[in-house]
Each structure stands twice: as structure tokens, then as C-alpha cells.
Amino acid sequence: MTAVLSALEQRLDHPTAKGLAHAVSAAIRDGELVAGDRLPPIRTVAAQLALSPTTVSAAWALLARSGAVHADGRRGTTILDQGGATGGRYRQALRHEAAFTLDLSTGVPDPALLPSLGAVLAQLTSAPTTGSYLDxxxxxxxxxxxxxxxxxxxxxxAVVDGAMDAMDLIVRTTLRFGDRVVVEDPGFPPLVDLLESVGVQLVGVPLDDEGLELSALEDALREPVAAVFLQPRAQNPVGVTITTARAEAIAALLDGTDTLVVEDDSAAGLSAEALVSLGRWRPEHTAYIRSFSKSHGPDLRLAALSAPAALHRALTARRELGQGWSSRLLQQVLLGLLTSETARTEVARASVTYAARRAHVVDALAARGVVVPGTEGINIWVPVHDETAAVVRLASRGIGVAAGAPFRLGAAEVGGTDGHVRVTVGAATGDLDAVADALADAALAGGRQGRAR
Structure with missing residues (x-):
């Protein structure tokens, strides 16, 4: 115990919660603390380091959010294994216990609706050479x-290796341990995993029909916020597309701050709605990411992004220490798809097909008393009484869906009606009425009839 306190005291540069969290992190990095070690009680640390118990408690909370420690009440706070794999929420969202006849759990596009690569690949024989490091x-x-x-x-x-590569570059370039960051709740599990890995304080803001709820966002902004992450179209998992009025109102709330807005536009090419970006009002404080995975193919691994000049330089410098650039050969493939009339027609047809599948299932669910929020996208957010019961009920019928828990920052109300499952309805083929019947039945699993209405 004395050795631990001494190690923390030597590394404590600032008498704040963030400073103490950094001291613990440094002790872990230096090998003074290892997995399984217990931190001293809060009051002991406070007395030894001349800090308030509130400061120590806040530091432990920061460390817990970053995955460095596990706080277990009176049992104490334990150092976790820092060498283990990360991505807990993402793994939970995609966890499969069985093979499915119809897997609607993945969030990926229907392969049959991706544009054909044949003609574009044939053109690469006359494409510019790709043998230089200096282009x-x-x-x-x-x-x-x-x-x-x-x-x-x-x-x-910039062109990067997919939307998550873009967000990883932005997060690791701009955010610091303890920064407050606003995210959608429910939101995208890999983003939450990424943010938690750098130890930021996540502030979840719920959604309504027009985007982030203004009153909740205003409450979140009462203290400094380093960044706001949002999906402007077909939000995953809810399917909400931000309106012009809401985007302008959010920009007004952020006026006078240096808060960075990071927009993940994964629905580009497949959305019927015009894109509204906060970059229209805050170009010097907006990073916009356009992914082509759902529209043109996940294996292209390409996304484009724009960012303020200083951030763009920082991202470029960071990439130069790693992969340097995204394959120009793949960029030529993407360029061919974006400029091919055939490919454009195929993507437009996919957009119409996805919209029709979503509308069919959503309308059928509404007729069965299950109302689904949102307006577009390949996923729907289906309210259920009991998430576990719903997932199991659907699995018994050969249908895979993702439980809602990994998408939420907060827990669903026990015994309430705010449980959900995410269903990649864009991948649903065949008898869509049968799919809707199964989803409606699962929505009521584990509760009284009508609880999911």
C-alpha cells in the first residue's frame, strides 16, 4: 500500500482528478502497478496526497471509463489487464451464439446491391502507375x-482507410484524457469503444425526430465540451436524419466555442435526403467524414474527410508516421465507380431497394402495434420489452439481430419499454411480412401483451 502511494505521489504533477488519473496511468506504464493490483481506498489516497475524496473519486471514475481499472464498490478498485483486446461494445453487438438462416445483426449492406466492379477494374490496365511514394x-x-x-x-x-480510420485519426490527434465528448445515445458501438480507449468523459445525448435533442445538448454544453460526434443521415441504429433547422440550432448552441463537430456520414449515396452539415455554419470547427462502405463496398476500405487546416495538417503528419496514404489503386477504383453511369445507376437502385425494404417492414410492424423511430437507413431500432428474450425468440426462428445494450451509454429501464434490438432490415430478403411477424412477436417476448406498443 505504501509503495503504491509513493509511486502515485512521485508521478502526480497536478492536484486534479485528471492529474491523478495520469499518475495512475504512468505507474501502470512503468510497471509499478500491474493487473490485479488494488488501489488504496479513496480516503487513504486523499489523505496521503492532500487531495479531496471527491477529486480521487473522480480520478477513479476517469480510469474506469478508460478501461484501466474496475471499480467494485466496497471490494475496491482493481487494475485491469492493459494488454487485452479492446472493442467490447462492438464485439457484443456482433456476438453470434448460433448460425442464422437470416442474419440481420451485422449492419452491413446487402452484397447483391453493391455496384459491379468488372468494368471499373478492366479500366485499370490504362490507369496511371502507382509505383511512387511521392505522389x-x-x-x-x-x-x-x-x-x-x-x-x-x-x-x-483527405482519403483514409474507412470511417473508423478517420475517427481514430481525429480522436488520437485532438482528444486528451478526461476531455468531455458528446455522443449520440444510442450510437455506434465502435466509436464508443474508441473514445473509451483514450479515457475521455462520454456525455450521451438522446435523439428525437430531427437529430440531437437540443435541451439535452444544451445541458451537456454547460461545461466545456471538446468534441461532438454525430451521424447526419440515417443514424445508426435509430435511422434519424438531421434537419436543417436542427443543424442550425446546434451550430447556434456551439457558437463562440472551439468545440469540434465530427460528422460520420455513412449513408452517403444511399440517403434520399439532402445532407445538412454543420460545416455550413462552422467550417473552421467541423470535420466531415464520407464513407463509401455501404454504398460501394466495405472491402474498398475508403472514406474521404475534410477538416480545418490545422487539424488536416495534424492528421496528415500522423499518417506519415504510419501508412502514409490510402492505396491510390483503390482510389482509382472508387473514382471509376463514382464517375461510371452504370455504377451510379446501381447505387441509386440500391438506395430505392433499401428504402422499400425498410418501409415495408416498418409499416408492417406499425400495423402490428410496434412503432419504429427514424426515417431511413439500412437499420431499424425496434422497441422490445426484454432484449434477451427478443434475441433468443428470433434466434429460435433462425433470425439474428443485435441486442440494443451495446449501442446505449445508459442501461435500459428494467421492466420498462425502452429496450431495443437493432435490425439490419436492408439485408432482409424474401418474405418481409414474415420478418415483421417475427419481430413483432419478439417485441412482446418476456412481457405482457402490448408492452412494446
């Missing part, structure tokens, strides 16, 4: 094509 990291022709319908004037564009 521009973004193909100039691709940059020109992207700018044709970019949501706001952006001088700085």
Missing part, C-alpha cells in the same frame, strides 16, 4: 469529383 496522397481527379457535391466549401480533403 499526392489523394488522386487529384478523385478530389475534384468529391468536391462536386461536398456539403460545404472545404479546402482540405
Amino acid at each position: 499526392d496522397p489523394v488522386l487529384p481527379a478523385l478530389a475534384d469529383t468529391l468536391r462536386e457535391d461536398w456539403p460545404y466549401a472545404a479546402a482540405n480533403l
Whole structure:
């Protein structure tokens, strides 16, 4: 106990919760604390380091959110294994206990609706060579094509290895341990995993029909917020698309702050709604990410992003220490798809098909007394009485869905009606009425009839 307190005292540079959390992190990094070690009681640490118990408790909370420790009430606070795999929420969301006849749990597009690569690949025989380390990291022709319908004037564009690569670069470049960050609740599990891995304080803001709830966001902004992460179209999992009025209102709330808005537009190409970006009002404080995984193919691993000049330089410098650039060969494939009339037609057809599947199932559920929020996207957020019972009931019928828990920051109300399952309805084929019947039946599993209405 004395050795632990001494190690923390030596590394405590600032008498704050964040400073103490950094001291513990440094002790872990230096090997003074290892997995399984218990931290001293809060009052002992406070007395030894001349801190208030509230400060120590806040530091332990920061460490718990970052995955460095596990707080277990009177049993104490224990150092966790820092070498283990991360991504807990994402693994939970995709956890499969059995094979399914119809797997609607994955959040991935229908392979049959992706544009054909044949004609584009055939054109690569006459494409420019890709043998230099010194060419521009973004193909100039691709940059020109992207700018044709970019949501706001952006001088700085980058192409990266998918939306999560973009968010990882932004998070690790701009955010620091203990920063307050607003995220959608429910939201995208891999993003929450990523943010928790760097030890930020997550502030969940719920959604209504127009986007982030203004009153909840206003409450969150009563203290400084480093960044706001949102999905402007077909939000995963709820399916909400932000309105112009709501985006302008959010921009007004953020006026006068340096808060960075990070927009993950994963529905590009498949959304019927015009994109509203906060970059229209806050170009110097907005990073916009456009993913092509759902529209043109997950294995392309490409996304484009714009960012303020200083952030763009920082992201570029960070990439130069790693992969340097995204394959220009793959960029040529994407350019071919974006400029091919055939591919454009195929993507447009996919958009219509996804919308029709969603509308069919949502309308059928409504007729059965189950109301689904949101307006578009390949996923729907189905209210259920009991998540576990719903998942098991559907699995027994050969249908896989994702439980709602990994998508939420807060827990569902026990015995209430705020449980959900996420269903990738865009992947549903065949008898959609039968799918709706199974979902409606599962919505009531474990509770009285009508509880999910």
C-alpha cells in the first residue's frame, strides 16, 4: 500500500482528478502497478496526497471509463489487464451464439446491391502507375469529383482507410484524457469503444425526430465540451436524419466555442435526403467524414474527410508516421465507380431497394402495434420489452439481430419499454411480412401483451 502511494505521489504533477488519473496511468506504464493490483481506498489516497475524496473519486471514475481499472464498490478498485483486446461494445453487438438462416445483426449492406466492379477494374490496365511514394496522397481527379457535391466549401480533403480510420485519426490527434465528448445515445458501438480507449468523459445525448435533442445538448454544453460526434443521415441504429433547422440550432448552441463537430456520414449515396452539415455554419470547427462502405463496398476500405487546416495538417503528419496514404489503386477504383453511369445507376437502385425494404417492414410492424423511430437507413431500432428474450425468440426462428445494450451509454429501464434490438432490415430478403411477424412477436417476448406498443 505504501509503495503504491509513493509511486502515485512521485508521478502526480497536478492536484486534479485528471492529474491523478495520469499518475495512475504512468505507474501502470512503468510497471509499478500491474493487473490485479488494488488501489488504496479513496480516503487513504486523499489523505496521503492532500487531495479531496471527491477529486480521487473522480480520478477513479476517469480510469474506469478508460478501461484501466474496475471499480467494485466496497471490494475496491482493481487494475485491469492493459494488454487485452479492446472493442467490447462492438464485439457484443456482433456476438453470434448460433448460425442464422437470416442474419440481420451485422449492419452491413446487402452484397447483391453493391455496384459491379468488372468494368471499373478492366479500366485499370490504362490507369496511371502507382509505383511512387511521392505522389499526392489523394488522386487529384478523385478530389475534384468529391468536391462536386461536398456539403460545404472545404479546402482540405483527405482519403483514409474507412470511417473508423478517420475517427481514430481525429480522436488520437485532438482528444486528451478526461476531455468531455458528446455522443449520440444510442450510437455506434465502435466509436464508443474508441473514445473509451483514450479515457475521455462520454456525455450521451438522446435523439428525437430531427437529430440531437437540443435541451439535452444544451445541458451537456454547460461545461466545456471538446468534441461532438454525430451521424447526419440515417443514424445508426435509430435511422434519424438531421434537419436543417436542427443543424442550425446546434451550430447556434456551439457558437463562440472551439468545440469540434465530427460528422460520420455513412449513408452517403444511399440517403434520399439532402445532407445538412454543420460545416455550413462552422467550417473552421467541423470535420466531415464520407464513407463509401455501404454504398460501394466495405472491402474498398475508403472514406474521404475534410477538416480545418490545422487539424488536416495534424492528421496528415500522423499518417506519415504510419501508412502514409490510402492505396491510390483503390482510389482509382472508387473514382471509376463514382464517375461510371452504370455504377451510379446501381447505387441509386440500391438506395430505392433499401428504402422499400425498410418501409415495408416498418409499416408492417406499425400495423402490428410496434412503432419504429427514424426515417431511413439500412437499420431499424425496434422497441422490445426484454432484449434477451427478443434475441433468443428470433434466434429460435433462425433470425439474428443485435441486442440494443451495446449501442446505449445508459442501461435500459428494467421492466420498462425502452429496450431495443437493432435490425439490419436492408439485408432482409424474401418474405418481409414474415420478418415483421417475427419481430413483432419478439417485441412482446418476456412481457405482457402490448408492452412494446
